[in-house]
Amino acid sequence: MWMCRMRKCILLWILLASGVFFLLTFWIKYDAALHYREIANKDWRDCLATACGGRRGMRELESAVSPHRPLPTSNSSNTNQNGSTFNKLNLLKADSSSCKELHNRMSATTPRKRYSDDYYIQTVNELQKCSWVIRPEEHEKFRSELSVCCNAVRNFIVSQNNTPLGTNMSYEVENGRTFLITQRIFKMFPQSQPFAGYPYNQCAVVGNGGILKNSACGTEIDQADFVFRCNLPPTLGNISIDVGSKTSLVTLNPSIITHRFGKLNEKRKPFVETVSHYGEAFLLLPAFSFRSNTALSFKVYHTLEAFRGKQKTIFFHPKYLKSLALFWRSKGIKVYRLSSGFMIANAAIELCKEVRLYGFWPFSKNNEGKNISHHYYDNQLPKPGIHSMPKEFYHFLKLHNKGIIKLQFGRCDIT
Template structure:
């Protein structure tokens, strides 16, 4: 056959190249051109090996991508070492240019502008703007915070599917839903402890390292209702973070980070002892992620040994707040602190924020200080949320009098 001769190197001297090309194309389309049997088998085996190798490489690549951690945000060196320009001009009071700042990058400029806006703006509450926000939230979320912030026996039904709002694609064999059972309903409170409640002044305490040496503790404790985020410790930090708590969130992932997944009596005792510092409502987002539902419910099972009231966040309430801000440009999942601000907007007449500084440096008394990620530990500075986008909204809320964003040192 011509196909065999052509493959063996004989191009067919009696045939022109165009004629040979047309002849070969016709035979291929008709299926009559065949390679020798031994060659075909060898060629087919090579194809299988090549496909197999490519599949292994693809699986390895996908595994590498899925297991790669988000790079931690390092402190920009130019921000910490070249932030100020005035040092070149001495300290003479008559020098004008010592008041001029030189920015080596946009991070330094942004921190400077944010700080000056906050420090030089005389904050005044605006009940009208807060009421407008409250009305928007109530109209668009179709959820009532005082009734639906937590799961109760009145807002869930038997056999109802509660959908988790963060789906981990690596746990593909687990359905992102939880079916409500009679036993589950029996563990829920009959109604929300916040039903019909409204508070005059509320403090939301974030976990930023900006709280260190702030001396804001007494100011925080003077509020009528105090929210705290993600099981932050307070006993050793009362001077800066206060000691009172009325509502604290507790992410189930903390059960593995700090309490070994509650797998033995020792870590369970440590968990119960840790919870005793709050004596408040402890809010668990059990239905944030499907793989954390069972560990979260296990943690809830020790409610009789803990003085605080353990409750479960309603997943639909969180999602409704997420959708509200997604329609306004914040696509990423809201941080716990940002979510609590929306909760407070419907429960409080005045909102005060502490520890909501999401940057690795801060400016105090015209001096740059490095800022820890948390006020209670020394983990590297990082961010899992749209911290910059959220902070820009909080800054504008502060300017409009909707909330008071406290930074720096507190004064009585």
């Protein structure tokens, strides 16, 4: 009996000793963990107070990771150089790895037959988070490609140098049709390409998209050395705040002459008054794209001559337009005809050291998802089946991504 009790007592002591040993071990490990955590916190604070950004950086990082403070939301925003807003943390992230990833992805992408509007808007919003810089080597490489295929410096405009007297001019679209350049026609052409300031330092190519409304881009546009516009757009009054008023060259579709000015049979004076708003700009017409364009384009020349207008009438060279269409067909734009805005943007890349595009937006919603008109002055949609502006816009995005041109997506800086 006594031996039995002794065994029970010994077993009890062993259990008690084991419990005490376990508690001591746990306490030592816990104390060590607290000690090393304090050392780590001290090192972290020392880093933030010196090389990692100072006390201000320490406070910002502490507040960003603190479980007692909410994380920034989409309303916590800063304004970027293009006037759009986005989260500061997203911008810092995008300016490093995200922008490189986006650049590589867009450079490697083979265009599909069609993308949704949402795809374009998402891509634009991603691009806006990345600061844009011109890349002279990429610009020169692409300019050289255009020069080899199309040579805007020599062939953009019909001139006496590139179209000798007696030439049978082939039309751009109507294959097999020609037009004899007589002495009377030959005298309409400038002796050479009329761009005396070539190469221009900075050019603005202004489309007519509804995205220009409330953009406040007018001042920036007017600061360009050469300003291209399309199809006699309005520039007077308050709208100039958004689109500017300076015009160096403006295209003119003969359909405008037909519908707005009665083919210049009785509305010659209203036409002259309208184009007078563009100062001494060049009026660029596609006289040799279709036969129906030729007589109307020549009427513009003679009307301005009769009224002593300051504007100079010039004509697209059909050889240039054909070559440009073939060049872009090889890159996936297989359309009946390129848009005039796309044509002059390509010419600008050859004629200018830096090209900025405004108002090129072929969608019914802006990049914030709000409904906008097709043009900044009306909501008239283009005829279907002639142009493919979303495809053209896709390639503009790729050129923007490479630093060859700069696309303005929204509001401009207001200084």
